[in-house]
Amino acid sequence: MIDGMKIALEEAQKAFKEDEVPVGACIIQGDQLISVGHNRREQKQQIISHAEIEAIQEASRVLGSWRLEGCDLYVTLEPCLMCAGAIIQARIRKLFYGAKDPKTGVAGSVLDLFCKKLFNHSVEVYSGIYEDRCSQILRQYFKKKREIGEVAELVEGARLEIE
């Protein structure tokens, strides 16, 4: 059995090394790893380049379909509104996430877009997977930013900056 969150954490580590807010994701179908992705917003200067969107776009390329039926998405941080929309639109089966994001998370924190049957597709959500490791890497990132005197803007995970 593939450990999806471990793979997502490895992706978060890549983002960290690329000086991006360290969030990683992957998509698994059955026992197959379909795609990985990590936050690349700064490199691409694209607001949509969150880890989840990167992984969803890659999975669609791999599978040749925008419908990711039977696919499960693992992400180290609770999804934002934009990513939650993409997850629902892509027909993701199960969402597994690590750290909560009280500022922008919509899988239980600010809102819960997944709990009610609001949409034509519902996603099963599992939270708190490797929560400590997922939030620790974000803390390390913001600590580093403070040390080099860069004030991190209010981005996803930014609340971890002040913890």
Ligand SMILES: [Zn+2]
């Ligand atoms: Zn997002």
